Amino acid sequence: MELSAKAFKYGDDINTDYIISGKYKFKSADMEAMAHHAMEELDPHYYDKVKPNGGFLVAGKNFGMGSSREQAPLVLIHSNTKAVLAKSFARIFYRNAINTGLPVVECDTDLIDDGDDLVVDLEAGVVRNLTKGTEIPFPPLPPVMAQLLSDGGLVEHFKKYGGFNL
Amino acid sequence: MIPLPGKTIAEKIFSNHSGTDARAGDIVVADVDFVMGQDGTTPLAIRALANMGVTEVFDPEKVAVVMDHSSPSPLEGVSALHTMMREFGKQTGCTVYDVGEGVCHQLIPEKGHVVPGDLMVGCDSHTCTYGALNVFSTGVGSTDGAAAMASGKLWFKVPDTMKVTYEGALQPGVFSKDLILYLAGQIGVDGATYEAIEFHGPVIDELSVEARMTISNMAIEVGAKAGLMKADAKTLQWFEGRGEKTPNPQDPDPDAAYARELTIDASAIGPQVAKPHAVDNVSPIEEVEGTPIAEGVLGTCTNGRLEDLAIAASILKGRRVHPDVRFIVAPASRQILLDAIAAGYIQTLVEAGAALVTPGCGPCVGTHNGVPSDGENVISTANRNFKGRMGNSNAFIYLGSPATVAASVIEARITDPRKYFAG
Known part of the structure; x- marks a missing residue:
């Protein structure tokens, strides 16, 4: 799967409260409505910037630390975030992203600046930075996660097999 | 082989x-x-x-x-x-x-x-x-x-496991919350990502089961998947009368392979405070003493247990919450509330000026029960102080032990609780 979009770059240790504040997650179960508040603590205009043409959320280390809220990857998906690229991910967010179908790429994001045009090739394991003319390799997903992502997430995996078939 | x-x-x-x-x-x-x-x-x-x-x-x-x-x-x-x-x-x-x-x-x-x-x-x-x-x-x-x-x-x-051993003994006025905040300050919010932590040592052995839960509760704050301890006689006693299931304790083998080992001298640790807006932004209390506070929170899954209420009540007995402070107390369960009523802790806390709220998460997640106002500082026994965590991005959350919170609400500023434990 090849994904193309612009990079929207943020810092290290972005927690799930910043991705979607706890005060919103209880107001409703409507992810489309909640997505307007995605990343609000760090960038009040994230939704408006990313929604029209899509984008890659690019961050430093430990992206998604904190709570287990699945609303975090879901509001990113609903704000048209194509994938999250970070130097490292917090464990629960990483699983939630795969389970809900949001691609996560662990790579050297120092080689990406805000606004760069990127192509992410998930199978080949490479980020092509069209703006800089560079390529950033990344290790493939562990087989279990690759299978879940290719099945379309954990719900689809369960529908397909009636349980775990890993 | x-x-x-x-x-x-x-x-x-x-x-x-x-x-x-x-x-x-x-x-x-x-x-x-x-x-x-x-x-x-x-x-x-x-x-x-x-x-x-x-x-x-x-x-x-x-x-x-x-x-x-x-x-x-x-x-x-x-x-x-x-x-x-x-x-x-x-x-x-x-x-x-x-x-x-x-x-x-x-x-x-x-x-x-x-x-x-x-x-x-x-x-x-x-x-x-x-x-x-x-x-x-x-x-x-x-x-x-x-x-x-x-x-x-x-x-x-x-997961790989990181072994953390607390040697020495706790000073009076220092609690398990201070031990885990200290660790967060040492290894950072991603210090144990993808790993389990095992907590060992004489200091852990001495702690009550409730106090141990405070430490494991915050394992996630350093990125860990689990924060494990051995089950000892205290643990097994704690489970007596709690149900039909039979415990099957699992001790690590003496020659277990750990990814890393860290030894901490608990005797050298005083009260710790995590400053806004990160759990690893930790200082000894001396560095933040005097910081004005408008709200104190005692409760949550970190520190809302009977022992926590007892510690706060022991400090607030016969004293008053400062008139410029809202002191919100959320017992962690109905049973704890009942036990705290029976022990007189609730009477003491409410007489001192506490606002008691329903057993549950209290104001920790910013949904209700005490959203701070713009520019206000909060001292809380909770486990997270992220910007906006309590429902207002323009507030500032400090984390400390129940003793630190109780001492601080009396003076409307962050206060070292050790003076209440001297002698």
């Missing part, structure tokens, strides 16, 4: 639950002993189950949903989510802990749903709390939770 080393607690529990010789790095599909969700995460799990076409849970005795994060409901949207959870309980027969029962992480062990040696998952990141009880418990998202509710299984990567 070189013999394999011994096993960590995590490797033993995963071996027992997957029918394999589980070693760090292995991926296993394991049987879970219990699955829990709360009101912020269960609705998405219910939706995932519906999308899977699943109408039953694998075993209603092994699933519980808890209304604690925004409870009683402050908004019609939350009321609808709570209704959805009650209907799920009726449909599946799982246990429902409704408004006023308490925080999920107190209720699950208190009601005997898990015992030492168990493997459980909860749709809440602080599910790691029961590691103090020798349960491999870890937080997962709603879809993972739904898969576990449907099948009684989940896939796991068996």
